[in-house]
Amino acid sequence: MSPSFYLDGTPDTVKSAKGMHLITQNTPNGQKVQIMLEELADVYGTEWTTTLINIMTNEQKKDWFLKLDPNGRIPVLVDNTQSPPFCVMETSAELLYLLKFADKDDKFGFKDELERNEALQWLFFWHGSGAPYQGQLNHFGKFAKEKIPYAIERFKNETLRVYGVLEIRLSGKYTGEPRDYLAGNGKGKYSVADIGTWPWVKGWSFSGLQEEDMKPFPHLMKWIDRIAERPAVKRGTGDKYSQ
Structure with missing residues (x-):
């Protein structure tokens, strides 16, 4: 990830991530994107890495997280294949982003x-x-x-x-x-x-x-x-x- 995308408190797993990276917790909102990535893996062999955080400790309210998502909500999807890396917040936007860039055959979307x-x-x-x-x-x-x-x-x-x-x-x-x-x-x-x-x-x-x-x-x-x-x-x- 580009240095401009993280602060001193950013976890190393986020700083060093390549490709798609998901910052999440196993909540209903987190599960939306987790499931989508797992479905894409079954169809296309899609790969990604994950950083798990604990929202009960307000990790998502720290500056490093707010730099990626000013709303302070999980999950956040970071696409390091873009230059510069591209952050996506809000689960519906993340699902649609994955449809656009990772589901070329519209297996989970529609061509019509x-x-x-x-x-x-x-x-x-x-x-x-x-x-x-x-x-x-x-x-x-x-x-x-x-x-x-x-x-x-x-x-x-x-x-x-x-x-x-x-x-x-x-x-x-x-x-x-x-x-x-x-x-x-x-x-x-x-x-x-x-x-x-x-x-x-x-x-x-x-x-x-x-x-x-x-x-x-x-x-x-x-x-x-x-x-x-x-x-x-x-x-x-x-x-x-x-x-």
Whole structure:
């Protein structure tokens, strides 16, 4: 990496990285890009290196990290094949960057512009309308020092509402044709739309939701199980990304 990209406190694994380098932790957001890289490895033999950090110690708020991502959020993708090296923040942007530069055959995207736009719609839907609600449910339900019933109930209801949107899509409620995946013609194709959504939704029980809460979403639950069986998904959420 170019000297201008790091400070004295930057980990050596970041400073010395070649090629693609991911700074991450095994959280839902981290898992999005971890899974994408693992999927690309299965198809193309894509290689990358990884630096694991602990966000509970606020490592992501230190100057070395903020130099790469001023928002102080994991993961960060650094592409050292670019000159100068190029940093990408925000998970959806990282997935789209990998589509552009590492998925030449659109295995996880679409060549057809309408299908591609459909994938973007669902990717952005979860980024803007799903993860924020479920993230706040996690915060107020599990981590906040003060339990605020109104906040917990509000974000629980909003999380279930966006789950309902995904259920409508997957069930084919208004089309008459159930789907396997969020984007693409027919039953759909596994794509960045799914990769960008699944790591959060599969954690419904961690968020404090009960099986009774999930009964209205049978197609969503099958979608969770379907994606969980992919070898790259198992690796992308596995022990190699745990400290």
